[in-house]
Every structure is written in structure tokens, then in C-alpha cells.
Amino acid sequence: METVTTRLCIVGGGPAGMMAGLLFARAGLAVTVLEKHADFLRDFRGDTIHPSTLDLMDELGLSERFHALPQRRVEHFSGVVNGRSYRVADFSRLPTRNRFLSFMPQWDFLDFLAGEAAGYPGFQLIRRTEARDLIAAEGRVAGVRAEGPDGPVEVRADLVLCADGRHSGMRERAGFTPRAFGAPIDVLWFRLPRRDGDPEAAAGRFGPGRILITLDRGDAWQCAYVVPKGGDAALRAGGLSAFRAVVAEIAPFLADRTDSISDWDCVKLLTVTVDRLDRWHRPGLLCIGDAAHAMSPVGGVGINLAIQDAVAAVNILAGPLRSGPVAEAVLARVQARRMFPVRVTQALQRVIQSRVIAASLAAHAPFRAPLALRILDALPPLQALPARIIGMGVRPEHVHAQGSP
Numbered sequence: 001m002e003t004v005t006t007r008l009c010i011v012g013g014g015p016a017g018m019m020a021g022l023l024f025a026r027a028g029l030a031v032t033v034l035e036k037h038a039d040f041l042r043d044f045r046g047d048t049i050h051p052s053t054l055d056l057m058d059e060l061g062l063s064e065r066f067h068a069l070p071q072r073r074v075e076h077f078s079g080v081v082n083g084r085s086y087r088v089a090d091f092s093r094l095p096t097r098n099r100f101l102s103f104m105p106q107w108d109f110l111d112f113l114a115g116e117a118a119g120y121p122g123f124q125l126i127r128r129t130e131a132r133d134l135i136a137a138e139g140r141v142a143g144v145r146a147e148g149p150d151g152p153v154e155v156r157a158d159l160v161l162c163a164d165g166r167h168s169g170m171r172e173r174a175g176f177t178p179r180a181f182g183a184p185i186d187v188l189w190f191r192l193p194r195r196d197g198d199p200e201a202a203a204g205r206f207g208p209g210r211i212l213i214t215l216d217r218g219d220a221w222q223c224a225y226v227v228p229k230g231g232d233a234a235l236r237a238g239g240l241s242a243f244r245a246v247v248a249e250i251a252p253f254l255a256d257r258t259d260s261i262s263d264w265d266c267v268k269l270l271t272v273t274v275d276r277l278d279r280w281h282r283p284g285l286l287c288i289g290d291a292a293h294a295m296s297p298v299g300g301v302g303i304n305l306a307i308q309d310a311v312a313a314v315n316i317l318a319g320p321l322r323s324g325p326v327a328e329a330v331l332a333r334v335q336a337r338r339m340f341p342v343r344v345t346q347a348l349q350r351v352i353q354s355r356v357i358a359a360s361l362a363a364h365a366p367f368r369a370p371l372a373l374r375i376l377d378a379l380p381p382l383q384a385l386p387a388r389i390i391g392m393g394v395r396p397e398h399v400h401a402q403g404s405p
């Protein structure tokens with residue numbers, strides 16, 4: 001059996017795990033990231049890099065290399081109701097350096113973080129290796145047992161950071177069960193070709209009983225069709241032609257290409273979950289990112305929150321970890337710092353889910369654009385507020401100077 005001894009073992013190479021890995025290694029700590037997949041090339045999992053993350057790239061001195069990667073900039077987000085467009089969020093009004101969202105395939109972003117982290121001597125990413133269990137010693141978590149391509153691997157560490165996503169197995173092993181808040185919707189994701197002359201970059205289209213979000217991915221539109229919770233089966237039972245017709249009706253500019261949804265395999269279901277742990281830590285273990293709180297897709301903020309958790313964890317823990325295992329009270333400070341943004345963001349998401357999205361799905365006849373949409377469109381300076389909540393989040397984190405740049 002292979003044994004690795006390190007200061008910090010991070011389970012999961014998603015946005016939370018890779019950002020934490022990079023930052024802890026930059027702070028001079030030995031860190032091992034376990035990722036069960038061979039690469040980052042998986043299904044669509046969101047492409048949004050928010051202004052707060054772009055600001056972090058600046059703070060880390062990485063922005064030049066980051067912006068050299070293929071990406072698209074989006075400065076506005078609109079709501080389209082009955083064919084009329086209302087501008088909702090204007091990122092160009094943000095009081096920060098990066099006044100736009102970057103759309104970049106998540107695997108490119110994770111590859112970038114992995115490449116940057118590899119430049120630090122303490123960093124190790126072990127792919128194709130799945131954490132299966134926790135190692136306990138002297139009343140605390142002291143590492144993980146994993147399974148790699150060549151057999152069992154044991155990673156002994158002063159801290160295990162669970163960044164293994166919303167179905168986290170490690171938090172289950174730690175005895176944690178998230179509190180679920182329920183969500184009235186699910187989302188179906190698919191892609192359609194994008195052509196010159198297509199309308200604006202990113203928009204949510206609302207009609208009676210239907211909502212379609214279209215996100216510009218360069219040569220394609222990444223589309224999210226929102227259904228009532230559990231509505232996927234009924235939609236599929238209605239047949240593909242009926243689904244194509246619905247898409248064409250709500251976004252007429254896409255009518256000439258709905259045939260590229262050639263079968264139901266092109267349409268992936270995201271079961272929307274909103275949950276969080278009441279307690280993110282126990283001695284020797286801390287959960288961050290989706291493992292601590294699964295976010296609704298409203299606002300596309302899951303990646304951002306996961307990254308912000310990673311930054312807060314490094315700011316609080318890197319110093320104490322240099323001298324060995326940290327007291328649980330120190331781990332609790334990470335939860336205390338991040339719980340407030342998570343609570344506020346989830347509360348806002350739940351209000352929008354039930355008051356705007358579910359109400360629109362339940363409507364049977366054309367309806368007026370909600371008052372909030374009309375006000376935001378009429379008073380452009382107000383569009384900075386949703387942009388701020390989406391783009392920077394509640395309590396944005398900044399990298400402390402504990403690492404060499």
C-alpha cells in the first residue's frame with residue numbers, strides 16, 4: 001500500500017479543492033489533492049468566473065496568464081418577458097477592477113489552477129484516486145484511505161479538507177448530514193449552435209409555464225430549461241419534437257436549429273438542491289464548497305462561493321497549520337466567516353425560486369414583467385445591485401499575503 005504524509009489532504013479537485021490546493025501550496029504548506037477522475041473534462045458544471053474570482057487572479061499575480069486563455073466576457077444580464085428585454089444586472093457598474101463575468105469551460109479553469117499550483121514544491125495532485133474512508137487517531141481525523149489505479153493509498157495529514165462536492169462521501173463518513181431546504185425546480189441543460197446576429201449574450205426568457213436561460217459559450221448557446229421539481233419525466237414523455245417546439249416558441253431565434261437536440265441524451269438533468277451543514281468541522285476535518293452548502297443555480301454563484309470558502313480557509317488556517325494540527329476552534333472560525341454569505345445567498349435564491357421562477361412556471365397566460373424587472377430596466381444605476389450580489393457575492397474574500405507570489 002502506498003502511504004503519503006502531508007500537512008493537508010484535500011479531497012476533491014473541483015473549484016474549492018483546486019483553489020485551496022493552490023493557495024495552501026503558495027503559503028508554503030505540503031498539500032495533497034485527491035481527485036477521483038483522470039481529468040477535469042466532465043459534463044457541463046457551470047462556466048462562470050465572477051469578478052470576485054477575477055480580482056483574486058489579480059491579487060495572485062495570475063491575471064495575465066488567466067486572460068490569455070480562451071474566454072468570453074459578459075457585462076450584462078437581461079430578463080426577456082413576452083419577447084421584450086429588460087436589463088437586470090450591469091457588471092460594468094461594479095466598484096472593482098474586473099467589471100464583467102468571464103465564461104470559461106470549468107475544465108480549462110481547473111487545468112489552469114492545477115498548472116499554477118504545480119509550480120509550488122509542496123503541491124501534489126493525485127488523479128484517479130478516490131477517497132473512501134477517514135483515518136481516525138487520538139480522537140481526531142488524521143487522514144484518508146483512498147483507492148487509486150494501483151491499489152490502496154493512505155494519506156496521513158494534519159487536516160482533511162472535504163471539497164468533494166454536493167454528494168460528499170467524506171462528510172457522510174464524518175457523520176454530517178446536510179439540512180435540505182427543498183427546491184421547487186429542476187433544470188435541464190443542453191447546447192444549441194450560436195450564430196452571428198444572434199441576440200444579446202446572457203438572458204433569462206420567461207413565458208407562461210416556461211423559462212429558458214441562454215448563456216453564450218462562443219460557438220454554442222448553453223441553455224438551461226427550468227421545469228417544476230420532478231417535471232423531467234413528464235417533459236420527456238411528451239416527446240422530443242414537443243420539447244423542440246417549446247424551445248423555439250420561447251426563443252424564436254433558436255427555431256432554425258432545435259434539430260441539433262438530436263436525442264434525449266443531449267439533455268442533462270440537474271436536480272436542484274439547496275442545502276447546508278449546520279456544522280462544517282470536527283477535529284482534523286473541515287468541509288468547504290458544495291460539500292458544506294449546495295447552492296441553487298439561481299445567479300450561478302456555486303463556483304464563486306466554493307472559491308471564496310477556499311480563500312477564507314487559507315487565510316485563517318495557513319498560519320496555524322505551519323506548526324501542526326490546529327484546534328477545532330480554529331476550524332470553526334472558517335465556518336463562522338463563511339456561514340453568513342451562504343445563509344444570505346441561499347435565502348435570496350429561495351425567494352427568487354419561489355416568487356419569480358415557480359410563479360412563472362405556474363402561470364397559464366401571458367403575464368406582465370415583474371415590477372422589480374421593470375424598475376431595474378428603467379433605472380440603470382440600480383442594475384449595479386444584482387450585479388454586485390451575483391458578481392462579488394456577500395463579503396468577498398481577498399488573498400492575504402502569507403505566500404510568496
Ligand SMILES: Cc1cc2nc3c(=O)[nH]c(=O)nc-3n(C[C@H](O)[C@H](O)[C@H](O)COP(=O)(O)OP(=O)(O)OC[C@H]3O[C@@H](n4cnc5c(N)ncnc54)[C@H](O)[C@@H]3O)c2cc1C
Nearest residue numbers: 012014015016036045046131164165289290300301302303
Ligand atoms: C449542471 C450544473 C450547472 C452548474 N452551473 C453553474 C454555473 O453556471 N455557475 C456556478 O457558479 N455554479 C454552477 N454549478 C454549481 C457548481 O458546479 C458548484 O457549485 C461548484 O462546482 C462547487 O465546487 P466544489 O469544488 O465545492 O465541488 P465540485 O465542483 O462538485 O467538485 C468536487 C470534486 O470532488 C471530486 N470527488 C468527489 N468525491 C471524491 C472522492 N471521494 N475522492 C476524490 N475526489 C472526489 C469530484 O470528482 C469533483 O471533481 C452548476 C452545477 C451543475 C451540476
